[in-house]
Amino acid sequence: MKFYENGDALTEPFGFFCSGVHCDIKGARNGKLDLGIIYSQKPCNAAGVFTTNDVQAAPVTYSKKLISDSNSLFHAIVANSGNANACTGKQGEKDAKKMASEVARHLNIHSNEVLVCSTGRIGVSLPISRLTTGIRDAAEDIIDECDGARAFQEAILTSDTCTKSCSAKVECSRGEITIGGVVKGAGMIEPNMATMLAFLTTDIQASNIELQELLSNAVEQSFNRITIDGDMSTNDTVLFLANGNSGVDLKKESKSVQKNFAEAVNAVCACLARKCVTDGEKVTKFVKVIINGAKNNESALKVARCIANSLLVKSSWYGSDPNWGRIVDAAGYAKIGLSFNQIDMLYNDIPVLIQGVPLIENKTTWKEIVSSDEFSIILNLNMGEATGEIWSNDLSEEYVNFNKSE
Amino acid sequence: MKFYENGDALTEPFGFFCSGVHCDIKGARNGKLDLGIIYSQKPCNAAGVFTTNDVQAAPVTYSKKLISDSNSLFHAIVANSGNANACTGKQGEKDAKKMASEVARHLNIHSNEVLVCSTGRIGVSLPISRLTTGIRDAAEDIIDECDGARAFQEAILTSDTCTKSCSAKVECSRGEITIGGVVKGAGMIEPNMATMLAFLTTDIQASNIELQELLSNAVEQSFNRITIDGDMSTNDTVLFLANGNSGVDLKKESKSVQKNFAEAVNAVCACLARKCVTDGEKVTKFVKVIINGAKNNESALKVARCIANSLLVKSSWYGSDPNWGRIVDAAGYAKIGLSFNQIDMLYNDIPVLIQGVPLIENKTTWKEIVSSDEFSIILNLNMGEATGEIWSNDLSEEYVNFNKSE
Numbered sequence: 001m002k003f004y005e006n007g008d009a010l011t012e013p014f015g016f017f018c019s020g021v022h023c024d025i026k027g028a029r030n031g032k033l034d035l036g037i038i039y040s041q042k043p044c045n046a047a048g049v050f051t052t053n054d055v056q057a058a059p060v061t062y063s064k065k066l067i068s069d070s071n072s073l074f075h076a077i078v079a080n081s082g083n084a085n086a087c088t089g090k091q092g093e094k095d096a097k098k099m100a101s102e103v104a105r106h107l108n109i110h111s112n113e114v115l116v117c118s119t120g121r122i123g124v125s126l127p128i129s130r131l132t133t134g135i136r137d138a139a140e141d142i143i144d145e146c147d148g149a150r151a152f153q154e155a156i157l158t159s160d161t162c163t164k165s166c167s168a169k170v171e172c173s174r175g176e177i178t179i180g181g182v183v184k185g186a187g188m189i190e191p192n193m194a195t196m197l198a199f200l201t202t203d204i205q206a207s208n209i210e211l212q213e214l215l216s217n218a219v220e221q222s223f224n225r226i227t228i229d230g231d232m233s234t235n236d237t238v239l240f241l242a243n244g245n246s247g248v249d250l251k252k253e254s255k256s257v258q259k260n261f262a263e264a265v266n267a268v269c270a271c272l273a274r275k276c277v278t279d280g281e282k283v284t285k286f287v288k289v290i291i292n293g294a295k296n297n298e299s300a301l302k303v304a305r306c307i308a309n310s311l312l313v314k315s316s317w318y319g320s321d322p323n324w325g326r327i328v329d330a331a332g333y334a335k336i337g338l339s340f341n342q343i344d345m346l347y348n349d350i351p352v353l354i355q356g357v358p359l360i361e362n363k364t365t366w367k368e369i370v371s372s373d374e375f376s377i378i379l380n381l382n383m384g385e386a387t388g389e390i391w392s393n394d395l396s397e398e399y400v401n402f403n404k405s406e
Numbered sequence: 407m408k409f410y411e412n413g414d415a416l417t418e419p420f421g422f423f424c425s426g427v428h429c430d431i432k433g434a435r436n437g438k439l440d441l442g443i444i445y446s447q448k449p450c451n452a453a454g455v456f457t458t459n460d461v462q463a464a465p466v467t468y469s470k471k472l473i474s475d476s477n478s479l480f481h482a483i484v485a486n487s488g489n490a491n492a493c494t495g496k497q498g499e500k501d502a503k504k505m506a507s508e509v510a511r512h513l514n515i516h517s518n519e520v521l522v523c524s525t526g527r528i529g530v531s532l533p534i535s536r537l538t539t540g541i542r543d544a545a546e547d548i549i550d551e552c553d554g555a556r557a558f559q560e561a562i563l564t565s566d567t568c569t570k571s572c573s574a575k576v577e578c579s580r581g582e583i584t585i586g587g588v589v590k591g592a593g594m595i596e597p598n599m600a601t602m603l604a605f606l607t608t609d610i611q612a613s614n615i616e617l618q619e620l621l622s623n624a625v626e627q628s629f630n631r632i633t634i635d636g637d638m639s640t641n642d643t644v645l646f647l648a649n650g651n652s653g654v655d656l657k658k659e660s661k662s663v664q665k666n667f668a669e670a671v672n673a674v675c676a677c678l679a680r681k682c683v684t685d686g687e688k689v690t691k692f693v694k695v696i697i698n699g700a701k702n703n704e705s706a707l708k709v710a711r712c713i714a715n716s717l718l719v720k721s722s723w724y725g726s727d728p729n730w731g732r733i734v735d736a737a738g739y740a741k742i743g744l745s746f747n748q749i750d751m752l753y754n755d756i757p758v759l760i761q762g763v764p765l766i767e768n769k770t771t772w773k774e775i776v777s778s779d780e781f782s783i784i785l786n787l788n789m790g791e792a793t794g795e796i797w798s799n800d801l802s803e804e805y806v807n808f809n810k811s812e
Binding site (some may be wrong): 052054055056062084086087089121122123234241311324325326328329331332333334335336337338339340341356357360395 | 458459460461462482490492493495527528529639640675717730731734736737738739740741743744745746747762763764801
């Protein structure tokens with residue numbers, strides 16, 4: 001597998017067109033791009049993973065229903081930033097439909113062949129007339145070159161500080177197949193997804209069912225492992241389109257190519273998820289919390305999440321304080337029955353606790369590790385063989401300042 | 407019932423002696439009181455509620471074991487601040503025992519008649535020689551007057567900004583009985599208790615079993631309903647001592663006196679819990695999150711906790727931003743199956759949502775309410791009859807700054 005960080009990922013697979021325009025969704029007249037389209041002339045098979053929040057935005061309900069039909073094919077995705085079209089009642093449902101039908105009208109496809117995503121402020125109806133103008137412009141602008149991919153990437157950003165993308169290429173029987181992916185993240189990122197939109201394109205031929213299995217597995221090991229502030233949004237969506245333009249059919253390929261392709265999907269999702277965490281709102285550190293020796297995966301993840309979401313732990317990371325006491329305390333309130341006297345703990349490869357006894361002589365090294373931009377915390381609970389991993393970050397004063405009002 | 411906020415609560419019930427001394431537990435030589443004793447010459451029946459964290463400090467394990475014997479009687483409680491004696495292994499167990507035996511030696515009682523509590527830094531052994539000096543001084547200083555109660559209250563504080571106490575008096579067949587209570591709280595406060603120590607004294611006569619039932623009920627409706635930062639500590643303890651000095655025996659009193667006494671215990675715990683939240687680290691607002699119309703109490707509390715612990719919600723309170731979208735989003739990720747279109751929401755008595763539709767015309771009033779020091783958020787899920795309530799506060803930049811290192 002060849003892997004490329006950043007770049008113009010969505011248009012890398014053959015036959016995908018993109019665009020991004022400014023239609024002033026926030027009414028801020030700041031010129032920022034806020035609406036984008038992904039398009040393939042050849043109809044695409046598709047898969048999607050959506051927020052599990054009880055409160056789901058209109059575009060989530062809309063797109064989820066279309067994706068749930070395993071025979072459905074799609075030509076386009078339309079996405080906007082600045083307004084989530086969430087908690088907007090009947091009007092919101094109408095608006096999501098309208099977005100799809102406007103895209104369909106301009107691209108001469110069927111309205112059911114368009115998926116819809118929104119991100120941004122909750123509880124305010126979309127400025128639909130500005131959106132329809134934007135859709136017209138975006139439909140005119142689509143192009144299968146880097147400029148289009150770049151514009152789309154920009155159009156979906158909210159409080160992100162940068163665009164986030166990557167791509168992978170896998171050798172197969174008839175040359176190469178490509179997967180491209182982009183993500184927007186920032187605040188409200190939690191395990192089980194968040195105000196996070198991710199889009200993957202590929203030129204392989206695969207059924208909706210095959211794609212869904214690949215995507216669900218990849219999401220489970222990537223987007224569902226990250227946490228920024230413990231909040232999960234109403235709009236989280238990951239969509240995966242496959243147009244078959246490479247002429248390669250996944251199910252006719254060898255086991256080894258199939259495996260490589262699955263790994264490439266995993267790698268793209270993992271890279272995007274990681275980019276989300278490091279671009280979290282006002283984040284200064286990337287921290288992997290790795291739990292080993294748990295009785296089962298569920299309890300390993302529970303412990304990892306308690307640590308990764310603890311305000312006291314995250315505040316201490318921000319202050320570069322190797323405060324293992326807070327970490328152990330957070331592990332304890334996961335209440336999976338762990339015993340402190342059995343815990344081994346490391347910062348990277350430097351022991352902190354052996355069977356609950358602190359190795360104070362390593363304290364200077366702990367401090368050095370926790371002072372760096374990126375480190376791992378590894379706990380061995382010595383209760384079994386299961387493991388779990390969560391990717392997190394620190395909590396800064398700037399986070400609170402940034403989020404105290406919209 | 408007569409109710410008194412603040413005051414010298416612990417020595418209000420007849421026959422309780424208190425003291426507080428400085429023995430330099432932190433080694434900071436700042437003169438702050440850091441060790442205190444509560445004593446009754448008459449042996450006390452007792453009850454206790456302890457942290458449910460898997461990681462429990464040595465004094466918790468120690469005191470819990472003593473309390474678990476329903477025939478046990480106690481003369482004293484010793485408590486220190488500055489060091490939690492948590493995650494301190496075998497040495498920690500020895501030190502907790504040593505604290506009890508030193509108190510016993512100086513007060514001429516049995517070591518098993520002494521309960522032990524600690525709060526402060528995790529993972530560092532107690533400076534036991536300084537503690538034993540402190541215990542000697544504190545045992546000499548005990549007095550059944552306000553000075554003793556005040557000194558004890560001060561001695562248990564960590565990052566608290568003030569002492570927190572209250573008392574209640576209940577009329578009964580033979581005059582009055584009194585309940586006094588003090589608490590220390592601040593950071594790491596979460597439902598199911600936290601680095602929180604609370605002590606209640608009363609001069610009624612009651613069995614350990616009677617006291618335990620009263621205390622457990624009261625804690626469930628008070629300390630277990632509060633959250634500051636979602637963290638739960640290794641040391642949380644609430645202890646209740648009854649020395650019978652009033653000559654009034656609870657079980658011989660009328661149903662109505664028994665009921666009044668239970669209400670007084672509830673009121674004392676509720677008052678202390680509330681004081682904990684408003685004295686949370688760098689807190690500027692007290693917020694009640696009240697969920698009505700849930701299918702069952704468990705799901706009502708789950709929704710209330712998701713809202714009360716959401717960083718985005720707490721940050722917006724700090725900024726006086728009436729951001730109902732974040733509240734509804736947090737309610738949604740409790741995943742109890744609620745439907746946004748059924749939700750009614752109020753800030754105090756001002757409607758925000760009726761059946762999911764925002765009443766934008768009230769926006770100025772929402773903003774006024776959320777700008778005040780104290781307000782309620784009331785959600786009716788319209789799914790059933792059950793209710794739940796959590797008391798919370800905002801998240802300030804100062805919180806992060808304060809907690810970024812110890």
